Amino acid sequence: MRRPQWLSQWRRMLHRRKEVVGINERNVELIYRHNDRRHFPIADDKLVAKQVLSELGVPVPRLLGVAHGLHEVNGLLERIEDEEHFVIKPAQSSGGQGLMVVGEQVERGVWLKAGGGDVTLAEIRQHVANIVFGAFSKDRPDRAYVEERIRAHPVHARLWHDGLSDLRIITLNQVPLMAMLRVPTAASGGVANLHQGGIGLAIDIESGRTIRASFRGRPIDRHPDSGAPLIGVQQPEWERVIDTARRASQVPLAYLGTDIVVDQSGRTLVLELNARPGLEIQNVNGRGLGTYVEEVLR
Numbered sequence: 001m002r003r004p005q006w007l008s009q010w011r012r013m014l015h016r017r018k019e020v021v022g023i024n025e026r027n028v029e030l031i032y033r034h035n036d037r038r039h040f041p042i043a044d045d046k047l048v049a050k051q052v053l054s055e056l057g058v059p060v061p062r063l064l065g066v067a068h069g070l071h072e073v074n075g076l077l078e079r080i081e082d083e084e085h086f087v088i089k090p091a092q093s094s095g096g097q098g099l100m101v102v103g104e105q106v107e108r109g110v111w112l113k114a115g116g117g118d119v120t121l122a123e124i125r126q127h128v129a130n131i132v133f134g135a136f137s138k139d140r141p142d143r144a145y146v147e148e149r150i151r152a153h154p155v156h157a158r159l160w161h162d163g164l165s166d167l168r169i170i171t172l173n174q175v176p177l178m179a180m181l182r183v184p185t186a187a188s189g190g191v192a193n194l195h196q197g198g199i200g201l202a203i204d205i206e207s208g209r210t211i212r213a214s215f216r217g218r219p220i221d222r223h224p225d226s227g228a229p230l231i232g233v234q235q236p237e238w239e240r241v242i243d244t245a246r247r248a249s250q251v252p253l254a255y256l257g258t259d260i261v262v263d264q265s266g267r268t269l270v271l272e273l274n275a276r277p278g279l280e281i282q283n284v285n286g287r288g289l290g291t292y293v294e295e296v297l298r
């Protein structure tokens with residue numbers, strides 16, 4: 001007798017569910033079992049990450065200045081008022097919140113912003129004050145910092161010219177398990193975060209080629225703004241990217257998501273580390289981490 005269609009659909013769904021690590025299992029099994037809470041600040045604070053990575057000899061974007069509190073906001077502004085391009089970040093935010101990608105300077109005290117529009121020094125002062133007050137860190141006081149603005153590698157710039165794509169590599173015990181490229185769009189304000197309107201592309205770890213793309217949870221094969229094809233794109237400097245992820249994973253967080261960018265001249269730099277890399281990457285890849293994890297731990 002033929003098996004009813006609903007039964008095979010149901011079985012497929014159950015199988016998929018088992019494959020995609022559920023949020024509970026992710027937290028309990030992967031994070032808490034492999035990552036000691038004590039070391040979370042390495043990933044939860046981008047300035048700590050910069051320091052730790054630099055000590056390991058892993059390249060990071062150059063730091064231009066930090067405001068540890070309101071009293072340091074003016075000092076930080078003095079430090080950047082002559083800069084053409086820079087990025088302002090909260091030390092403790094995630095999902096692209098509070099990031100401002102600035103440059104070039106069109107007149108004294110006025111800059112263009114990635115994603116469109118301009119920004120004045122007074123607006124930047126307000127933004128930095130908001131960061132320090134904790135507007136992007138669950139109302140806990142934070143530090144604001146400014147770093148060099150990284151220009152995208154031509155392969156990434158061809159996908160979308162305005163902003164910087166980044167590569168998220170998940171490692172467990174220093175073994176790369178899964179990778180995705182995030183690409184900015186016209187709507188994402190120069191950042192590539194999926195929550196801000198970026199596109200997620202799954203990458204085959206072995207070859208460094210993109211194999212799937214999704215935008216707002218739906219599969220796509222072309223960039224919605226530029227029309228550039230998104231599948232089969234060979235990632236620049238792929239071996240170096242993987243090597244950088246391995247080197248970054250020497251930090252004492254066995255389960256780690258490392259965000260890497262490839263700049264105009266092919267340098268690979270680490271933007272930040274994530275101790276609780278989201279389920280996003282599994283959705284983008286259309287598969288669960290579960291089987292990879294079992295292989296590494298076997």
Ligand SMILES: Nc1ncnc2c1ncn2[C@@H]1O[C@H](COP(=O)(O)OP(=O)(O)OP(=O)(O)O)[C@@H](O)[C@H]1O
Binds near residue numbers: 087150164193
């Ligand atoms: N120095 C920089 N120069 C240019 N663009 C940058 C720079 N730093 C970050 N960006 C842009 O901002 C995005 C987010 O950066 P970052 O990973 O530091 O923030 P986040 O809020 O922790 O994001 P998430 O938690 O989603 O990883 C990057 O994908 C990139 O597009």
Ligand SMILES: [Mg+2]
Binds near residue numbers: 259272
């Ligand atoms: Mg990040």
